[in-house]
Amino acid sequence: MSLDKQFGVGGGSNPDPIGRILASDETLMPSSGFLAEVMGRVKEEAAVPAPIPFPWKRAVPGFVLVLCVFGWILYKAVRTAVLDTQRFELTLPHLSTAVGSALAPAAWVVLALAVSLLSWVCAGRMARGSGLL
Amino acid sequence: MTSTISRTKENPDQDAADVARVQAGDTAAFAGIVSRWQGPLVNMAWRYCRDRSRAEEMAQEAFVRAWRGLKGWRQESAFSTWLFALAANVFRSELKRFPAVNLPIEEIAEPATAAKQHDVLEGRRREEVVRRAVLALPLRYREPVILYYFHDMDLGLAARTMGMPEGTLKARLARARDLLRRRFPHLNEAPHRGPESTKREEVSR
Numbered sequence: 234m235s236l237d238k239q240f241g242v243g244g245g246s247n248p249d250p251i252g253r254i255l256a257s258d259e260t261l262m263p264s265s266g267f268l269a270e271v272m273g274r275v276k277e278e279a280a281v282p283a284p285i286p287f288p289w290k291r292a293v294p295g296f297v298l299v300l301c302v303f304g305w306i307l308y309k310a311v312r313t314a315v316l317d318t319q320r321f322e323l324t325l326p327h328l329s330t331a332v333g334s335a336l337a338p339a340a341w342v343v344l345a346l347a348v349s350l351l352s353w354v355c356a357g358r359m360a361r362g363s364g365l366l
Numbered sequence: 367m368t369s370t371i372s373r374t375k376e377n378p379d380q381d382a383a384d385v386a387r388v389q390a391g392d393t394a395a396f397a398g399i400v401s402r403w404q405g406p407l408v409n410m411a412w413r414y415c416r417d418r419s420r421a422e423e424m425a426q427e428a429f430v431r432a433w434r435g436l437k438g439w440r441q442e443s444a445f446s447t448w449l450f451a452l453a454a455n456v457f458r459s460e461l462k463r464f465p466a467v468n469l470p471i472e473e474i475a476e477p478a479t480a481a482k483q484h485d486v487l488e489g490r491r492r493e494e495v496v497r498r499a500v501l502a503l504p505l506r507y508r509e510p511v512i513l514y515y516f517h518d519m520d521l522g523l524a525a526r527t528m529g530m531p532e533g534t535l536k537a538r539l540a541r542a543r544d545l546l547r548r549r550f551p552h553l554n555e556a557p558h559r560g561p562e563s564t565k566r567e568e569v570s571r
Contacts (some may be wrong), residue, residue, distance in 0.1 A: 249543075251496060251543065251546050251547060251550065252543075254496045255496070255497065261412050261418065263404045263425070267404055267408070267422055268400050270426060271430070272397050275393060275429070275430060279393045
């Protein structure tokens, strides 16, 4: 069955009243100031300077530094773990304590990064939700 | 009365020329686009919310977003298709933030009395109740109905505006129709009633 027949809007002897009603909706004329209002907003937006782009060139040294710190922490942790496992007199609890003490600062850094990421994601969602983005 | 509003003043050449000027940085050229498309967009927004002032606000927002988006538009589809799809997205998100109707369709009251044959006002009121009931449909069924009738029952155009296959749109329209028919059973019976049966009904009340 075609949609027109299903909705009964194609004429015929027994049109579907719902289809007929929905097909005969009134037509609005925009108010006289509508065009001016839209153009006013558009001109306002056009007058706003473009957003400052993210300074990637300046940020690169920072990223490199963070990567170096992480690399160093990882290196120290692995080295400590390897050295400790080579000592036969160390028992398992001593080994885990040594590794744990080396990784503790790294855990704080990871936690701080996770909190930053979370707050960035939440801020983005809230901004999108309120129509700012 | 038939809604040919979605295609009024459509002029692809003028749209293309204005789009090129806007993309080249001529903000004033956007006025031509707004002037040609304000009617369709306000009417489309009206069907989403059935509130005149809100419809204009939503249409205004759609135009501003269109202006922002024009700079990056690659003209992969007709301008009208792109504009309607963008407007539908704007209206959808606006109505998610502040719904037009908070009642579920089951709670919308059907007009208690059948329209008398010559009672134009009563007939209009009943029709408005049915149109408003569309706003109470779940979004997945509501939007196909709105766009199908806005585009003069052009299934392809409505499907392109929603960015979905025609088959899916057709299925959703059929489901929407079922929901509305169930909500307004007396409306479906109305054309079969003769004057005598209407009289009998009035007497029995």
